[in-house]
Amino acid sequence: MDVLYFAWVRERIGLPKERVETEAATVADLVEELRAREERYAMAFADLSALRVAVDQELADFDAPLAGVREVAFFPPMTGG
Amino acid sequence: MDVLYFAWVRERIGLPKERVETEAATVADLVEELRAREERYAMAFADLSALRVAVDQELADFDAPLAGVREVAFFPPMTGG
């Protein structure tokens, strides 16, 4: 699936988007896999309460299932308007 | 003093403004004097709850004193905006 990063999550991880092959069942499982990769991922995902997640472009919870999902995005709380 | 009428009060009385010489102590006393004049005044002032009054261009109550007042206006509830 495609994994997207925005705002300071993008900056910490150092890229806006990447292709991830995963068997993770939920968003939280995917986060665990990413955290284990490298320090920059561990830093970006250090505090999940400071992060929001969208699954296929809909806001979701970290326990959302990933079966059939094409796109997951991680970002800080939104500040539009 | 000058007495002004607006909207349907003006239409019932048949004029927008008139000079009134009075010793009335309050707005309510003035209303009594006007009512006693002619049927059209009695009609216009039949239901005081449907009327509003301004004394020297400030909204006031019917028991407001008239000493030193130059202008009294009667009109229905306002419908601006």
Added chain:
Amino acid sequence: MRVRVQEAAFDYGAECGAFAARQEGQGAVVTFAGIVRDTAQGDLQAMEIEHYPGMTERALARIAEEAQTRWGLGDVLVIHRHGRLAPGEVIMMVATAAPHRASAFAAAEFLMDYLKSRAPFWKREITARGADWVAARDEDEAALGRW
């Protein structure tokens, strides 16, 4: 702070644009426009607005000043027409500018609630059926209770 009472039409869009352009240090602008609405029967020929010259300007200035003080507005604008208007014409507008949106919204609603029930304007609808004074709505008077 600007308050205008006039018979002439005004350009609502141009007023909105100019108002927003002159705000420095304000993050939020709210505007309201009142538009002449047709009758339920769809036969409105005109809306006539009578007012009380002198008192109108005083009442609007006082309401605008109170809004400015109470919500710390950077700016406030009120324009209200009188005379004969056609369906679809803009009757009046208010605009407020504040650092944040909550103040700008609250002040605009306050202005409208007070202007509706405390500024001396009276509307009359002209149709083929005759001329009818618009009745004040109980909810407009009740709306003042929240401030």
Added chain:
Amino acid sequence: MRVRVQEAAFDYGAECGAFAARQEGQGAVVTFAGIVRDTAQGDLQAMEIEHYPGMTERALARIAEEAQTRWGLGDVLVIHRHGRLAPGEVIMMVATAAPHRASAFAAAEFLMDYLKSRAPFWKREITARGADWVAARDEDEAALGRW
């Protein structure tokens, strides 16, 4: 209903004027404009707005649809810019049209509250001191509770 997400500047006044002019049978129009505000230090060079293409349009359309249904709006408009903006520039606007003012105001506030916390935009302030992501405000999240 119209929703636009764009990098280019837009003419807030012209949008307000055109929106009000195309309302038939609506008595009330409310607009909101968000403006790039300088920092407390007065040294803002630019505001950069990042967004999530695709999701942004979906989120705004859903919020606008909900407002339209919930308050029976005659019309609703949302425009939001992204990219680099200078102090004083208009970031975004919403406009609502309804038969009466209470619905137009409530719908505009609802749109702003949801747009602030549920549409994927992120602001960054650029000053000589560096670039800082604007933090979400607790009161913006709390504001959703009233709807």
